[in-house]
Amino acid sequence: MSTRHSSRAWIYGYIAVCVVMLALPLFVSDGYLLNKFARYIIFGILSLALCLSWGYAGILNLGQAVSFGLGSYCMAMALKLRTIPIQTGGGVPDFMSWNNVKTLPWFWEPFHSYAFAIFAGMAVPAILAFLLGWFVFRARVTGVYVAIITLAMLVVVNLLIIDAQSYTGGFNGITDLTTLKLFGIAFDAYSKATYYLAAFSLIAALLIGLAIIKSKTGLVMQAIRDDEMRVRYFGYDVAHYQNFAFCVSAAIAGFAGMLYTLVMEFASPTFLNVSISLSIVIWCAVGGRASLLGAALGAIVVTGVQGSLSDSPKFLDTWMLIMGALFIAVVLFLPKGLVSLIDIFEQRFRKQAAGGGGPLTPTALPAAAPAASELRQDEVG
Amino acid sequence: MGLKRRDFLKGAAALGAGAAAGFPNIWIKNADLAFAANGEIKVGVLFSLTGTTAIIETSLNQATLMAIDEINAAGGIHGMKLKAVIEDPASDPATFAQKARKLVVSDKCVSVFGSYTSASRKAVLPVFEHYNNLYWYPTLYEGRECSMNCIYTGAVPNQQQKNYIPWLVKNFGKRFYLIGSNYVYPKEENNVCKILLKQLGGEVVGEEYVPLGHSEFASVIQKFKDTKPNVIFSTVVGDSVVALHRQYKAAGLDPKTMPMASLTTSEEEIAAMGGEFAAGHFTSAPYFMSVDTPENHKFVGDFQKRYGKNKVTNFVSEPAYFQVYLFKQAVEKLSPKDIAPPTIRKAAWGQQYQAPQGLVKIDPKNSHTYLWPKIGEAQASGQFKIIKNSKEWVEPLPYWAYPGEVCTPNGMTQKKA
Structure with missing residues (x-):
């Protein structure tokens, strides 16, 4: 698996994506489009986060939206507290005074500080993931049971947020937010600043992800994905590595959630619903869950096509059908996702370069080996 | 060397293809905002046709479209037809916000009629505030809101x-x-x-x-x-x-x-x-299907003729219907070249219309609507018998329960007295 990422085509792939992303605002100045693309990029980060735990550690987390939503709420709480007082009822946010809450609850207090909020946006999801992971992985729960437990977790957190409406805004979520200002830059939802923030965050997430999967820890994670029992026999603490992947994934998803609040200008309990969680899995699968770049591109391409199709009056009734057909086509013809096109191009090209009967290149050689590992990976996922 | 370059080109080509599929509008920059062009006035219709609130919101969509078609059949506004751009926000606040952006920015709608739940209204308002556009909200709701970019035609608690x-x-x-x-x-x-x-x-x-x-x-x-x-x-x-x-x-x-x-x-x-x-x-x-006014007989009759004999009208679909007429009257007051959301808002303030429930008026103080509250007793037939009708229209007071907090016409902010 790691040989693929060290091949030149992949490095060019990473560079190309970064360049395209960063150059985009040179051609697009319209705030609406920047906002839309920033949104797609944030979904890319979210999908990449799932790829770390699902594609590289074999943990299919169907509750990824919990981390995303909690991150989003952390940012919204900080912004809400800074909304000019006229929109809040006497020191407490407006929705609290509707619910007859007179003083700010203790857990809102620290959100007066942006630094704390940004830290919490990653730490809260990570801690929650750690606690859940502690029980799940110690108990050697694997495969589809992890998916079920994480899904249940999602539903529970969602219900709690809706029910505790005096403190969370309930069904409406947290709305009427001010604009984030950090280091003299205003991160307005339609600005280039916010777009670049999202773009650089995706690049940073890619780099962090690559650093992890290239490290020894990353190798152990992949080994666990392929054969958990065997790794355990080697003497590794499997639960420890699984929980690490789970927590890092949650922290990155939490960060994506914070960005999402900036772009959407509100936080809502619908950010942690089942349909978002399932969408993340689809993005990952379409893009290629065995590749960080693939997962990110999968989200960007799927949400991009989805947005364009559903916006166009020609496809108002049929766009869901078209999306469904696309998913099926990708799964049937490119089971490793859209990014496997890079491998296909590369291999075809190498054969040409080597000239008919020339010796096989190193990347073409182990073609059968990854296929076997893919198979096991499917059993886990 | 050549190897590398070709590698790169192929990778880039694949990425380009992917990006092109995702962003077909990438090179299209927005032309100058021109509302009311090509002999038509675009308005957005943003009610969920799928998802959890689809049943009630579909009735709002239908009432809105009926009013738009009636206005067009009667010759439109300034000889221009209203063009409804219909979107389905699927009962999801994030989709509401996204579709609102599309209607306001891409379609250049001059106003949008939409929303049933407060959650969805809260989700779209930042968009209308950012682009200084106008949202028409037909549902009764909890009050305590005073946005410059929203006209509220449903009842508030008082x-x-x-x-x-x-x-x-x-x-x-x-x-x-x-x-x-x-x-x-x-x-x-x-x-x-x-x-x-x-x-x-x-x-x-x-x-x-x-x-x-x-x-x-x-x-x-x-x-x-x-x-x-x-x-x-x-x-x-x-x-x-x-x-x-x-x-x-x-x-x-x-x-x-x-x-x-x-x-x-x-x-x-x-x-x-x-x-x-x-x-x-x-x-x-403020409204029951059994209200006995000529306007309501026409409204109910036309609605059932258009959508089916067993359809009912209700206290949300009636404002969804009459607010389109209030919009029409506001636009009629403007000369065609002045048609834009802020001017429509200004023209809408103080507009009166003989709605099925009675004569309604948009309050210039807070963009809410003077309405005719009624008390109805439910009957076994499924209709309400109207026991008591308000003797006069009732002023909307979105901050009624909070003395000292008021909407002001200048910027419409809430102020501590």
């Missing part, structure tokens, strides 16, 4: 309750049990109810909130039996309304001595539960 609570106290007694779904609208309505009850020397014997979609009311009904309130004041919404009414009847309670007084039970809910379960209970709203 309009629904001002005549209602004294009437209930006079006819049934002073002991109220408050039951609502657990979200902001019932809580705020109950805050208002408690203030009114206090003025009248009334008493709250119980206050309870059930989760949205809740359908098991046995314990609640036991509490009714234990506390024996004179009035059960209900702000339960959606499917829960059906369950509550059915279980109330099954428990042998009698509307004559302990009626449920609702703000949220409309002809739609009664159709879902069956008229015999609703009979004898009360609702306060």
